Amino acid sequence: MALASVLAVAAPLQALELHAPNAALHVQVARTSAQRERGLMHVTALAPHTGMLFVFAAEKPWTFWMKDTLIDLDMVWLRRDGTVSSVAVRVPRTPSGTPDDRVARRAGVGAYVLELPANEAAHDGLREGARVSGLPELARE
Secondary structure: OOHHHHOOOOOOOEEEEEEEOOEEEEEEEEOOHHHHHHOOOOOOOOOOOEEEEEEEEEEEEEEEEOOOOOOOEEEEEEOOOOEEEEEEEEEOOOOOOOOHHHOOEEEEEEEEEEEEEOOHHHHOOOOOOOEOEOOOOOOOO
């Protein structure tokens, strides 16, 4: 199943190919506050090597929460130069209706955050210190 078909209900996002050490990754880009807030909410499946790239205006600490995220994900924080600063593996899904204080949260430092299907990061060679190329310009906010 292609990422585009999974996210067809949302407004079209820019599609981009990134290059991880062991794979080409096909992602959609969440650049605005509204796009980042929606993220992968209500998505029920992702194909291997697909995901979403969250683009920020600055490299700093960012906390993500998994409100209404229906699949387990790997989350990869990337510095401005594409270096992986941290990876959160198999962040658990949060079914709709979960009280806010029980929603999974993860934090890291970066200018980008990459969300992929659970257990994908290790297969793609994404670990602290690895590099990703093909990143877009930072967001303007």
